[in-house]
Amino acid sequence: MPTIVVDVMPKAELLDPQGKAVAGALARTGRTGFSSVRIGKRFELTVDGPVDDALKASVQEIAEEILSNGVIEDVVGIHYEVTNAELAAEASDAASVTEDGFGAPAGETH
Amino acid sequence: MRIGVITFPGSLDDRDAQRAVRIAGGEPVALWHGSHDLEGVDALILPGGFSYGDYLRCGAIASLSPIMTEVVAAANAGMPVLGICNGFQMLTEAGLLEGGLIRNDHGGFICRDQVLRIENASTDWTGEFSAGEEITIPLKNGEGGFIASDETLDRLEGEGRVVFRYVGVNPNGSLRDIAGISNERGNVVGLMPHPEHAVEPGFGPDTAAAMRSGVDGLGFFTSVIRRALVEA
Structure with missing residues (x-):
């Protein structure tokens, strides 16, 4: 079953108070060298059927209209990934033909 | 005048809003x-409240509720609509008001009696006030920072659609001290502070005259009722 991952971030020009608080905690605990931290959201949408162009168009619309608010956020990535179980299956298939055990690339990205 | 108050899962101030309507003389x-x-x-x-636990974004899931189809249609047809706090967030998510609300710039939740200046006294919900008048009503939110693009802010200002501005202190980092705005027509108004908590002596903000005697929020509700009577 394919999983679709949508990444959303607060707009770059906006203050991200959550990220700022984390950056402050890093500095307080002596973890220096990080000039900023920003916090976004990752959505995982699992589908039962095939990932075709119609579904991709639907995901694009959902990402822009519901999962994000264009006034305050940007959709920074939509990734079509396969599940861990499928990855494992692919890896074991690949292991039979390659020495290093790494199989096909993990899903399609755009 | 019959004024509907919509309860969403996680609404907190629906009963207070109903009470404010009643005290103002409405049903x-x-x-x-x-x-x-x-x-x-x-x-x-x-x-106001925390519909759907503020999941996704404040007001976002509530803005997709079944009744919002009718709310959007009624608002576009001219019905007066007031969004308070979480209700304001819903109106921006539903596209009835411009801009958005983000986490307070200081990161904390804030609860205080807040001074506001009425910038536009000709909306459906502010007719009983006068432009420039200062009022004090409670403010309580974690994500009340109003933001919009410079272009949108300039347009809102130019069209007189900044209805309320914070006075004295900007409690949440809202751009240009904006506490509330309206749509073009002036029938849809949203603000972060809570007029419904300042409508009855003994239960409002402190004033110079007496503790908890502030009723500056009553004018929101009497404004919309008065307007309906005038138009009738």
């Missing part, structure tokens, strides 16, 4: 988010 009508029926009301209030 409150409890409406439910899952319905498609506005029950013939003459105006609508989207109350």
Whole structure:
């Protein structure tokens, strides 16, 4: 079953108070060298059927209209990934033909 | 005048809004988010609270409620709609008001009696005030920072659609101290502070005259009722 991952971030020009608080905690605990931290959201949408162009168009619309608010956020990535179980299956298939055990690339990205 | 107050899962101030309508002389009508029926009301209030636990974004899931189809249609047809706090967030998420609300710049939740300046006294919800008048009503939110693009802010200012501005202190990092705005027509108004908590002596903000005697929020509700009487 394919999983679709949508990444959303607060707009770059906006203050991200959550990220700022984390950056402050890093500095307080002596973890220096990080000039900023920003916090976004990752959505995982699992589908039962095939990932075709119609579904991709639907995901694009959902990402822009519901999962994000264009006034305050940007959709920074939509990734079509396969599940861990499928990855494992692919890896074991690949292991039979390659020495290093790494199989096909993990899903399609755009 | 019958004024509907919509209850969403996680609304907190729906009963307070109903009470404010009653004290102002109107008839409150409890409406439910899952319905498609506005029950013939003459105006609508989207109350404060934490609908759907603020999941996704404040007001985002509530803005997709069944009743919002009718709310959007009624608002576009001219029905007075007031969004308070979480209700304001819903109105921006529903596209009825411009801009958005983000986490307070200081990262904390804030609860205080807040001074506001009425910048536009000609909306459906501010007719009983005068432009430049200062009022004090409670403010309580974690994500009340109003933001919009410079272009949008300039347009809102130019069209007189900045209805309320914070005075004295900007409590949440809102751009240009904006506490509330309206749509072009002036029938849809949203603000982060809570007028419904300042409508009855003994239960409002402190004033110089007496503790908890502030009733500056009453004018919101009497404004919309007065307007309906004038138009009738």
